[in-house]
Amino acid sequence: MHQPKDLQSAGLKATLPRLKVLSLFETSKERHLSAEDIYNILHSSGEDVSLATVYRVLTQFEHAGLLMRHHFESGKSVFELNHGEHHDHIVCLQCDHVEEFYDAAIEARQKKIAAEYGFTIHEHSLYIYADCTKPNCPNKR
Amino acid sequence: MHQPKDLQSAGLKATLPRLKVLSLFETSKERHLSAEDIYNILHSSGEDVSLATVYRVLTQFEHAGLLMRHHFESGKSVFELNHGEHHDHIVCLQCDHVEEFYDAAIEARQKKIAAEYGFTIHEHSLYIYADCTKPNCPNKR
DNA sequence: TGTGCAAATGATAACCATTCTCATTCTCAT
DNA sequence: ATGAGAATGAGAATGGTTATCATTTGCACA
The missing domain is CATH 1.10.10.10 (Winged helix-like DNA-binding domain superfamily/Winged helix DNA-binding domain)
Incomplete structure:
Protein backbone atom coordinates (compact mmCIF):
# COMPACT_ATOMS: atom_id res chain seq x y z
CA MET A 1 0.00 0.00 0.00
CA ASN A 82 -12.32 4.25 -6.48
CA HIS A 83 -12.01 0.55 -7.12
CA GLY A 84 -13.11 1.04 -10.69
CA GLU A 85 -16.44 -0.72 -10.41
CA HIS A 86 -19.44 1.56 -10.40
CA HIS A 87 -21.95 0.97 -7.64
CA ASP A 88 -24.80 2.71 -5.85
CA HIS A 89 -25.49 3.09 -2.15
CA ILE A 90 -28.01 2.33 0.51
CA VAL A 91 -27.51 4.65 3.46
CA CYS A 92 -29.06 4.03 6.85
CA LEU A 93 -30.71 7.21 8.05
CA GLN A 94 -30.08 6.36 11.69
CA CYS A 95 -26.48 5.16 11.86
CA ASP A 96 -25.04 6.26 8.52
CA HIS A 97 -24.09 2.67 7.75
CA VAL A 98 -23.55 2.32 4.01
CA GLU A 99 -24.08 -0.71 1.80
CA GLU A 100 -23.00 -0.81 -1.81
CA PHE A 101 -24.84 -2.51 -4.61
CA TYR A 102 -24.81 -2.77 -8.36
CA ASP A 103 -27.81 -3.60 -10.47
CA ALA A 104 -27.43 -4.07 -14.19
CA ALA A 105 -31.14 -3.62 -14.81
CA ILE A 106 -31.16 -0.20 -13.16
CA GLU A 107 -28.05 0.87 -15.05
CA ALA A 108 -29.58 -0.17 -18.35
CA ARG A 109 -32.85 1.65 -17.67
CA GLN A 110 -31.00 4.82 -16.79
CA LYS A 111 -29.05 4.81 -20.01
CA LYS A 112 -32.25 4.28 -21.95
CA ILE A 113 -34.11 7.05 -20.17
CA ALA A 114 -31.33 9.60 -20.61
CA ALA A 115 -31.20 8.80 -24.30
CA GLU A 116 -34.96 9.26 -24.61
CA TYR A 117 -34.66 12.74 -23.12
CA GLY A 118 -31.72 13.61 -25.35
CA PHE A 119 -29.15 13.73 -22.58
CA THR A 120 -25.61 12.42 -22.59
CA ILE A 121 -25.06 10.80 -19.21
CA HIS A 122 -22.09 12.13 -17.36
CA GLU A 123 -22.57 10.24 -14.16
CA HIS A 124 -25.38 9.45 -11.84
CA SER A 125 -25.96 9.01 -8.17
CA LEU A 126 -28.53 6.71 -6.68
CA TYR A 127 -28.82 6.80 -2.94
CA ILE A 128 -31.44 4.77 -1.18
CA TYR A 129 -32.10 6.11 2.30
CA ALA A 130 -33.43 3.44 4.56
CA ASP A 131 -33.44 1.87 8.00
CA CYS A 132 -30.80 -0.77 8.39
CA THR A 133 -30.80 -3.89 10.54
CA LYS A 134 -27.41 -3.68 12.20
CA PRO A 135 -27.72 -4.77 15.84
CA ASN A 136 -26.01 -1.63 17.07
CA CYS A 137 -28.02 0.69 14.85
CA PRO A 138 -29.75 3.37 16.96
CA ASN A 139 -32.72 2.92 14.68
CA LYS A 140 -35.71 2.35 16.93
CA ARG A 141 -38.11 0.43 14.73
CA MET B 1 -53.72 29.49 -6.27
CA ASN B 82 -44.91 18.17 -4.13
CA HIS B 83 -47.45 17.01 -6.68
CA GLY B 84 -47.69 13.65 -4.95
CA GLU B 85 -46.15 11.60 -7.72
CA HIS B 86 -42.68 10.32 -7.04
CA HIS B 87 -40.13 10.94 -9.75
CA ASP B 88 -36.39 11.11 -10.27
CA HIS B 89 -34.26 13.75 -11.98
CA ILE B 90 -31.84 14.31 -14.78
CA VAL B 91 -29.78 17.41 -14.12
CA CYS B 92 -27.69 19.16 -16.75
CA LEU B 93 -24.23 19.82 -15.35
CA GLN B 94 -23.79 22.92 -17.46
CA CYS B 95 -27.04 24.84 -17.18
CA ASP B 96 -28.77 23.20 -14.19
CA HIS B 97 -31.78 22.40 -16.37
CA VAL B 98 -33.79 19.64 -14.74
CA GLU B 99 -35.94 16.96 -16.35
CA GLU B 100 -38.15 14.66 -14.33
CA PHE B 101 -38.82 11.04 -15.06
CA TYR B 102 -40.41 8.02 -13.50
CA ASP B 103 -39.47 4.46 -14.30
CA ALA B 104 -41.43 1.61 -12.79
CA ALA B 105 -38.69 -0.90 -13.54
CA ILE B 106 -36.11 1.09 -11.59
CA GLU B 107 -38.51 1.55 -8.69
CA ALA B 108 -39.21 -2.17 -8.54
CA ARG B 109 -35.53 -3.11 -8.64
CA GLN B 110 -34.76 -0.72 -5.81
CA LYS B 111 -37.41 -2.21 -3.61
CA LYS B 112 -36.11 -5.67 -4.33
CA ILE B 113 -32.48 -4.74 -3.64
CA ALA B 114 -33.25 -3.00 -0.35
CA ALA B 115 -35.18 -6.06 0.76
CA GLU B 116 -32.27 -8.32 -0.15
CA TYR B 117 -29.98 -6.28 2.07
CA GLY B 118 -32.48 -6.26 4.90
CA PHE B 119 -33.27 -2.55 4.68
CA THR B 120 -36.60 -0.84 4.98
CA ILE B 121 -36.64 1.87 2.34
CA HIS B 122 -37.38 5.29 3.68
CA GLU B 123 -36.88 7.23 0.51
CA HIS B 124 -34.41 7.35 -2.29
CA SER B 125 -32.85 9.87 -4.57
CA LEU B 126 -31.72 9.14 -8.08
CA TYR B 127 -30.03 11.96 -9.88
CA ILE B 128 -28.60 11.50 -13.32
CA TYR B 129 -26.03 14.17 -14.12
CA ALA B 130 -25.67 14.73 -17.80
CA ASP B 131 -25.24 17.18 -20.64
CA CYS B 132 -28.52 18.47 -21.97
CA THR B 133 -29.42 19.59 -25.45
CA LYS B 134 -31.17 22.88 -24.75
CA PRO B 135 -30.19 25.41 -27.43
CA ASN B 136 -29.23 28.02 -24.83
CA CYS B 137 -27.29 25.56 -22.68
CA PRO B 138 -23.73 26.82 -22.13
CA ASN B 139 -22.65 23.21 -22.56
CA LYS B 140 -19.93 23.28 -25.18
CA ARG B 141 -20.01 19.78 -26.65
C1' DT C 1 24.88 14.03 -3.47
C1' DG C 2 23.89 18.96 -3.09
C1' DT C 3 20.90 22.86 -4.98
C1' DG C 4 17.17 25.60 -6.82
C1' DC C 5 12.72 26.24 -8.06
C1' DA C 6 8.21 25.02 -8.65
C1' DA C 7 4.81 22.85 -6.12
C1' DA C 8 2.77 21.65 -1.64
C1' DT C 9 1.72 22.75 3.06
C1' DG C 10 0.03 25.13 7.37
C1' DA C 11 -2.35 28.66 9.63
C1' DT C 12 -5.85 31.43 9.27
C1' DA C 13 -9.03 34.42 6.98
C1' DA C 14 -12.72 34.31 3.87
C1' DC C 15 -16.75 32.24 1.83
C1' DC C 16 -21.30 30.39 1.12
C1' DA C 17 -25.42 28.24 2.41
C1' DT C 18 -28.03 27.84 6.22
C1' DT C 19 -29.59 28.39 11.08
C1' DC C 20 -30.06 30.97 15.34
C1' DT C 21 -31.24 35.02 18.32
C1' DC C 22 -34.13 38.27 19.83
C1' DA C 23 -36.66 42.44 19.56
C1' DT C 24 -40.61 43.83 16.83
C1' DT C 25 -44.76 42.83 14.15
C1' DC C 26 -48.53 40.17 12.66
C1' DT C 27 -52.46 36.51 12.79
C1' DC C 28 -56.45 34.98 14.36
C1' DA C 29 -59.59 33.07 18.03
C1' DT C 30 -62.15 35.39 21.14
C1' DA D 1 -61.20 45.33 18.61
C1' DT D 2 -57.60 42.96 21.30
C1' DG D 3 -54.25 40.18 23.35
C1' DA D 4 -51.42 35.96 23.45
C1' DG D 5 -48.60 33.53 20.92
C1' DA D 6 -46.67 32.73 16.57
C1' DA D 7 -44.04 34.71 12.67
C1' DT D 8 -40.86 38.00 10.86
C1' DG D 9 -36.61 40.87 9.96
C1' DA D 10 -31.94 42.00 10.64
C1' DG D 11 -27.91 40.51 11.55
C1' DA D 12 -24.86 37.45 14.16
C1' DA D 13 -23.41 32.75 14.33
C1' DT D 14 -22.48 28.20 12.46
C1' DG D 15 -20.61 24.36 9.66
C1' DG D 16 -18.40 22.81 5.74
C1' DT D 17 -15.28 24.18 2.44
C1' DT D 18 -12.06 27.21 -0.27
C1' DA D 19 -8.63 31.03 -0.80
C1' DT D 20 -4.45 33.53 0.67
C1' DC D 21 0.22 33.78 1.42
C1' DA D 22 4.43 33.06 3.81
C1' DT D 23 7.15 28.94 4.68
C1' DT D 24 8.59 24.28 3.68
C1' DT D 25 9.22 20.29 0.76
C1' DG D 26 9.91 17.06 -3.28
C1' DC D 27 12.58 16.11 -6.93
C1' DA D 28 14.98 17.08 -11.59
C1' DC D 29 19.25 18.27 -12.67
C1' DA D 30 23.99 19.56 -12.04
Whole structure:
Protein backbone atom coordinates (compact mmCIF):
# COMPACT_ATOMS: atom_id res chain seq x y z
CA MET A 1 0.00 0.00 0.00
CA HIS A 2 0.88 3.66 -0.30
CA GLN A 3 3.43 3.21 -3.02
CA PRO A 4 4.67 6.54 -4.30
CA LYS A 5 4.09 4.98 -7.71
CA ASP A 6 0.31 5.34 -7.34
CA LEU A 7 0.66 9.06 -6.80
CA GLN A 8 3.33 9.59 -9.42
CA SER A 9 1.32 7.87 -12.10
CA ALA A 10 -1.59 10.09 -11.13
CA GLY A 11 0.61 13.13 -11.72
CA LEU A 12 0.93 13.97 -8.04
CA LYS A 13 4.11 14.36 -6.02
CA ALA A 14 4.55 11.78 -3.31
CA THR A 15 4.25 14.11 -0.35
CA LEU A 16 3.81 12.99 3.23
CA PRO A 17 0.25 14.28 3.66
CA ARG A 18 -0.87 12.59 0.47
CA LEU A 19 0.70 9.28 1.42
CA LYS A 20 -0.95 9.43 4.82
CA VAL A 21 -4.41 10.13 3.45
CA LEU A 22 -4.15 7.45 0.78
CA SER A 23 -2.86 4.91 3.26
CA LEU A 24 -5.72 5.74 5.58
CA PHE A 25 -8.27 4.82 2.93
CA GLU A 26 -6.42 1.57 2.25
CA THR A 27 -6.28 0.49 5.85
CA SER A 28 -9.43 1.93 7.39
CA LYS A 29 -12.26 -0.42 8.16
CA GLU A 30 -14.76 2.24 7.17
CA ARG A 31 -14.75 2.66 3.41
CA HIS A 32 -16.58 5.99 3.43
CA LEU A 33 -14.81 8.91 5.09
CA SER A 34 -15.41 12.65 5.29
CA ALA A 35 -12.68 15.29 5.42
CA GLU A 36 -13.34 15.74 9.10
CA ASP A 37 -13.17 11.99 9.72
CA ILE A 38 -9.75 11.88 8.09
CA TYR A 39 -8.50 14.90 9.96
CA ASN A 40 -9.61 13.40 13.28
CA ILE A 41 -8.21 9.95 12.61
CA LEU A 42 -4.83 11.32 11.57
CA HIS A 43 -4.60 13.63 14.55
CA SER A 44 -5.59 10.97 17.06
CA SER A 45 -2.71 8.85 15.81
CA GLY A 46 -0.24 11.70 16.07
CA GLU A 47 -0.10 12.41 12.34
CA ASP A 48 -0.66 16.14 12.07
CA VAL A 49 -2.00 17.19 8.71
CA SER A 50 -3.72 20.52 8.27
CA LEU A 51 -7.45 20.41 7.62
CA ALA A 52 -6.91 22.61 4.59
CA THR A 53 -4.50 20.06 3.19
CA VAL A 54 -6.94 17.24 3.82
CA TYR A 55 -9.52 19.06 1.72
CA ARG A 56 -7.01 19.83 -1.00
CA VAL A 57 -5.72 16.28 -1.15
CA LEU A 58 -9.21 14.81 -1.28
CA THR A 59 -10.15 17.02 -4.19
CA GLN A 60 -6.92 16.18 -6.00
CA PHE A 61 -7.45 12.46 -5.47
CA GLU A 62 -10.97 12.79 -6.73
CA HIS A 63 -9.79 14.51 -9.91
CA ALA A 64 -7.02 11.96 -10.33
CA GLY A 65 -9.58 9.18 -10.15
CA LEU A 66 -8.18 7.68 -6.95
CA LEU A 67 -11.23 8.59 -4.86
CA MET A 68 -14.92 9.04 -5.48
CA ARG A 69 -16.90 11.80 -3.81
CA HIS A 70 -20.45 11.27 -2.63
CA HIS A 71 -23.08 13.72 -1.44
CA PHE A 72 -25.22 11.99 1.11
CA GLU A 73 -27.96 13.89 2.89
CA SER A 74 -25.64 14.65 5.78
CA GLY A 75 -24.58 17.79 3.95
CA LYS A 76 -20.89 16.96 3.94
CA SER A 77 -18.92 15.23 1.21
CA VAL A 78 -17.93 11.62 1.81
CA PHE A 79 -15.13 9.88 -0.08
CA GLU A 80 -14.23 6.30 -0.86
CA LEU A 81 -11.47 4.56 -2.81
CA ASN A 82 -12.32 4.25 -6.48
CA HIS A 83 -12.01 0.55 -7.12
CA GLY A 84 -13.11 1.04 -10.69
CA GLU A 85 -16.44 -0.72 -10.41
CA HIS A 86 -19.44 1.56 -10.40
CA HIS A 87 -21.95 0.97 -7.64
CA ASP A 88 -24.80 2.71 -5.85
CA HIS A 89 -25.49 3.09 -2.15
CA ILE A 90 -28.01 2.33 0.51
CA VAL A 91 -27.51 4.65 3.46
CA CYS A 92 -29.06 4.03 6.85
CA LEU A 93 -30.71 7.21 8.05
CA GLN A 94 -30.08 6.36 11.69
CA CYS A 95 -26.48 5.16 11.86
CA ASP A 96 -25.04 6.26 8.52
CA HIS A 97 -24.09 2.67 7.75
CA VAL A 98 -23.55 2.32 4.01
CA GLU A 99 -24.08 -0.71 1.80
CA GLU A 100 -23.00 -0.81 -1.81
CA PHE A 101 -24.84 -2.51 -4.61
CA TYR A 102 -24.81 -2.77 -8.36
CA ASP A 103 -27.81 -3.60 -10.47
CA ALA A 104 -27.43 -4.07 -14.19
CA ALA A 105 -31.14 -3.62 -14.81
CA ILE A 106 -31.16 -0.20 -13.16
CA GLU A 107 -28.05 0.87 -15.05
CA ALA A 108 -29.58 -0.17 -18.35
CA ARG A 109 -32.85 1.65 -17.67
CA GLN A 110 -31.00 4.82 -16.79
CA LYS A 111 -29.05 4.81 -20.01
CA LYS A 112 -32.25 4.28 -21.95
CA ILE A 113 -34.11 7.05 -20.17
CA ALA A 114 -31.33 9.60 -20.61
CA ALA A 115 -31.20 8.80 -24.30
CA GLU A 116 -34.96 9.26 -24.61
CA TYR A 117 -34.66 12.74 -23.12
CA GLY A 118 -31.72 13.61 -25.35
CA PHE A 119 -29.15 13.73 -22.58
CA THR A 120 -25.61 12.42 -22.59
CA ILE A 121 -25.06 10.80 -19.21
CA HIS A 122 -22.09 12.13 -17.36
CA GLU A 123 -22.57 10.24 -14.16
CA HIS A 124 -25.38 9.45 -11.84
CA SER A 125 -25.96 9.01 -8.17
CA LEU A 126 -28.53 6.71 -6.68
CA TYR A 127 -28.82 6.80 -2.94
CA ILE A 128 -31.44 4.77 -1.18
CA TYR A 129 -32.10 6.11 2.30
CA ALA A 130 -33.43 3.44 4.56
CA ASP A 131 -33.44 1.87 8.00
CA CYS A 132 -30.80 -0.77 8.39
CA THR A 133 -30.80 -3.89 10.54
CA LYS A 134 -27.41 -3.68 12.20
CA PRO A 135 -27.72 -4.77 15.84
CA ASN A 136 -26.01 -1.63 17.07
CA CYS A 137 -28.02 0.69 14.85
CA PRO A 138 -29.75 3.37 16.96
CA ASN A 139 -32.72 2.92 14.68
CA LYS A 140 -35.71 2.35 16.93
CA ARG A 141 -38.11 0.43 14.73
CA MET B 1 -53.72 29.49 -6.27
CA HIS B 2 -52.41 30.65 -2.93
CA GLN B 3 -55.61 29.97 -1.02
CA PRO B 4 -55.14 30.43 2.69
CA LYS B 5 -56.92 27.09 2.94
CA ASP B 6 -53.84 25.22 1.68
CA LEU B 7 -51.77 26.63 4.49
CA GLN B 8 -54.43 26.30 7.15
CA SER B 9 -54.98 22.65 6.37
CA ALA B 10 -51.24 22.17 6.64
CA GLY B 11 -51.36 23.67 10.12
CA LEU B 12 -49.65 26.89 9.10
CA LYS B 13 -50.90 30.44 9.59
CA ALA B 14 -51.65 32.24 6.33
CA THR B 15 -48.96 34.89 6.62
CA LEU B 16 -47.86 37.15 3.80
CA PRO B 17 -44.38 35.66 3.35
CA ARG B 18 -45.83 32.14 3.17
CA LEU B 19 -48.44 33.11 0.63
CA LYS B 20 -45.83 34.81 -1.51
CA VAL B 21 -43.48 31.85 -1.53
CA LEU B 22 -46.22 29.35 -2.24
CA SER B 23 -47.63 31.49 -5.00
CA LEU B 24 -44.19 31.78 -6.51
CA PHE B 25 -43.88 28.02 -6.85
CA GLU B 26 -47.34 27.87 -8.41
CA THR B 27 -46.68 30.54 -11.00
CA SER B 28 -42.97 30.21 -11.74
CA LYS B 29 -41.94 28.64 -15.02
CA GLU B 30 -39.01 26.97 -13.30
CA ARG B 31 -40.26 24.16 -11.09
CA HIS B 32 -37.03 23.81 -9.11
CA LEU B 33 -36.00 26.78 -7.00
CA SER B 34 -33.37 27.39 -4.34
CA ALA B 35 -33.80 29.68 -1.35
CA GLU B 36 -31.63 32.25 -3.03
CA ASP B 37 -33.65 32.00 -6.26
CA ILE B 38 -36.82 32.71 -4.32
CA TYR B 39 -35.27 35.57 -2.40
CA ASN B 40 -34.03 37.16 -5.61
CA ILE B 41 -37.27 36.72 -7.52
CA LEU B 42 -39.34 38.19 -4.72
CA HIS B 43 -37.04 41.17 -4.28
CA SER B 44 -36.82 41.94 -7.97
CA SER B 45 -40.61 42.20 -8.03
CA GLY B 46 -40.70 44.47 -5.01
CA GLU B 47 -41.84 41.79 -2.57
CA ASP B 48 -39.42 42.09 0.32
CA VAL B 49 -39.16 38.91 2.34
CA SER B 50 -36.20 38.29 4.57
CA LEU B 51 -33.82 35.55 3.48
CA ALA B 52 -34.12 33.97 6.92
CA THR B 53 -37.87 33.78 6.45
CA VAL B 54 -37.48 32.20 3.03
CA TYR B 55 -35.38 29.44 4.58
CA ARG B 56 -37.83 29.00 7.45
CA VAL B 57 -40.83 28.85 5.17
CA LEU B 58 -39.18 26.37 2.83
CA THR B 59 -38.37 24.03 5.69
CA GLN B 60 -41.89 24.33 7.07
CA PHE B 61 -43.41 23.62 3.67
CA GLU B 62 -41.17 20.63 3.29
CA HIS B 63 -42.28 19.23 6.64
CA ALA B 64 -45.90 19.98 5.80
CA GLY B 65 -45.54 18.00 2.59
CA LEU B 66 -46.16 20.98 0.33
CA LEU B 67 -42.64 21.01 -1.08
CA MET B 68 -39.93 18.47 -1.73
CA ARG B 69 -36.28 19.20 -1.06
CA HIS B 70 -33.55 17.94 -3.34
CA HIS B 71 -29.79 17.86 -2.90
CA PHE B 72 -28.21 18.29 -6.29
CA GLU B 73 -24.45 18.50 -6.69
CA SER B 74 -24.59 22.28 -6.65
CA GLY B 75 -24.29 22.16 -2.90
CA LYS B 76 -27.47 24.07 -2.23
CA SER B 77 -30.94 22.72 -1.54
CA VAL B 78 -33.47 22.96 -4.34
CA PHE B 79 -37.22 22.76 -3.80
CA GLU B 80 -40.22 21.89 -5.93
CA LEU B 81 -43.95 21.60 -5.37
CA ASN B 82 -44.91 18.17 -4.13
CA HIS B 83 -47.45 17.01 -6.68
CA GLY B 84 -47.69 13.65 -4.95
CA GLU B 85 -46.15 11.60 -7.72
CA HIS B 86 -42.68 10.32 -7.04
CA HIS B 87 -40.13 10.94 -9.75
CA ASP B 88 -36.39 11.11 -10.27
CA HIS B 89 -34.26 13.75 -11.98
CA ILE B 90 -31.84 14.31 -14.78
CA VAL B 91 -29.78 17.41 -14.12
CA CYS B 92 -27.69 19.16 -16.75
CA LEU B 93 -24.23 19.82 -15.35
CA GLN B 94 -23.79 22.92 -17.46
CA CYS B 95 -27.04 24.84 -17.18
CA ASP B 96 -28.77 23.20 -14.19
CA HIS B 97 -31.78 22.40 -16.37
CA VAL B 98 -33.79 19.64 -14.74
CA GLU B 99 -35.94 16.96 -16.35
CA GLU B 100 -38.15 14.66 -14.33
CA PHE B 101 -38.82 11.04 -15.06
CA TYR B 102 -40.41 8.02 -13.50
CA ASP B 103 -39.47 4.46 -14.30
CA ALA B 104 -41.43 1.61 -12.79
CA ALA B 105 -38.69 -0.90 -13.54
CA ILE B 106 -36.11 1.09 -11.59
CA GLU B 107 -38.51 1.55 -8.69
CA ALA B 108 -39.21 -2.17 -8.54
CA ARG B 109 -35.53 -3.11 -8.64
CA GLN B 110 -34.76 -0.72 -5.81
CA LYS B 111 -37.41 -2.21 -3.61
CA LYS B 112 -36.11 -5.67 -4.33
CA ILE B 113 -32.48 -4.74 -3.64
CA ALA B 114 -33.25 -3.00 -0.35
CA ALA B 115 -35.18 -6.06 0.76
CA GLU B 116 -32.27 -8.32 -0.15
CA TYR B 117 -29.98 -6.28 2.07
CA GLY B 118 -32.48 -6.26 4.90
CA PHE B 119 -33.27 -2.55 4.68
CA THR B 120 -36.60 -0.84 4.98
CA ILE B 121 -36.64 1.87 2.34
CA HIS B 122 -37.38 5.29 3.68
CA GLU B 123 -36.88 7.23 0.51
CA HIS B 124 -34.41 7.35 -2.29
CA SER B 125 -32.85 9.87 -4.57
CA LEU B 126 -31.72 9.14 -8.08
CA TYR B 127 -30.03 11.96 -9.88
CA ILE B 128 -28.60 11.50 -13.32
CA TYR B 129 -26.03 14.17 -14.12
CA ALA B 130 -25.67 14.73 -17.80
CA ASP B 131 -25.24 17.18 -20.64
CA CYS B 132 -28.52 18.47 -21.97
CA THR B 133 -29.42 19.59 -25.45
CA LYS B 134 -31.17 22.88 -24.75
CA PRO B 135 -30.19 25.41 -27.43
CA ASN B 136 -29.23 28.02 -24.83
CA CYS B 137 -27.29 25.56 -22.68
CA PRO B 138 -23.73 26.82 -22.13
CA ASN B 139 -22.65 23.21 -22.56
CA LYS B 140 -19.93 23.28 -25.18
CA ARG B 141 -20.01 19.78 -26.65
C1' DT C 1 24.88 14.03 -3.47
C1' DG C 2 23.89 18.96 -3.09
C1' DT C 3 20.90 22.86 -4.98
C1' DG C 4 17.17 25.60 -6.82
C1' DC C 5 12.72 26.24 -8.06
C1' DA C 6 8.21 25.02 -8.65
C1' DA C 7 4.81 22.85 -6.12
C1' DA C 8 2.77 21.65 -1.64
C1' DT C 9 1.72 22.75 3.06
C1' DG C 10 0.03 25.13 7.37
C1' DA C 11 -2.35 28.66 9.63
C1' DT C 12 -5.85 31.43 9.27
C1' DA C 13 -9.03 34.42 6.98
C1' DA C 14 -12.72 34.31 3.87
C1' DC C 15 -16.75 32.24 1.83
C1' DC C 16 -21.30 30.39 1.12
C1' DA C 17 -25.42 28.24 2.41
C1' DT C 18 -28.03 27.84 6.22
C1' DT C 19 -29.59 28.39 11.08
C1' DC C 20 -30.06 30.97 15.34
C1' DT C 21 -31.24 35.02 18.32
C1' DC C 22 -34.13 38.27 19.83
C1' DA C 23 -36.66 42.44 19.56
C1' DT C 24 -40.61 43.83 16.83
C1' DT C 25 -44.76 42.83 14.15
C1' DC C 26 -48.53 40.17 12.66
C1' DT C 27 -52.46 36.51 12.79
C1' DC C 28 -56.45 34.98 14.36
C1' DA C 29 -59.59 33.07 18.03
C1' DT C 30 -62.15 35.39 21.14
C1' DA D 1 -61.20 45.33 18.61
C1' DT D 2 -57.60 42.96 21.30
C1' DG D 3 -54.25 40.18 23.35
C1' DA D 4 -51.42 35.96 23.45
C1' DG D 5 -48.60 33.53 20.92
C1' DA D 6 -46.67 32.73 16.57
C1' DA D 7 -44.04 34.71 12.67
C1' DT D 8 -40.86 38.00 10.86
C1' DG D 9 -36.61 40.87 9.96
C1' DA D 10 -31.94 42.00 10.64
C1' DG D 11 -27.91 40.51 11.55
C1' DA D 12 -24.86 37.45 14.16
C1' DA D 13 -23.41 32.75 14.33
C1' DT D 14 -22.48 28.20 12.46
C1' DG D 15 -20.61 24.36 9.66
C1' DG D 16 -18.40 22.81 5.74
C1' DT D 17 -15.28 24.18 2.44
C1' DT D 18 -12.06 27.21 -0.27
C1' DA D 19 -8.63 31.03 -0.80
C1' DT D 20 -4.45 33.53 0.67
C1' DC D 21 0.22 33.78 1.42
C1' DA D 22 4.43 33.06 3.81
C1' DT D 23 7.15 28.94 4.68
C1' DT D 24 8.59 24.28 3.68
C1' DT D 25 9.22 20.29 0.76
C1' DG D 26 9.91 17.06 -3.28
C1' DC D 27 12.58 16.11 -6.93
C1' DA D 28 14.98 17.08 -11.59
C1' DC D 29 19.25 18.27 -12.67
C1' DA D 30 23.99 19.56 -12.04
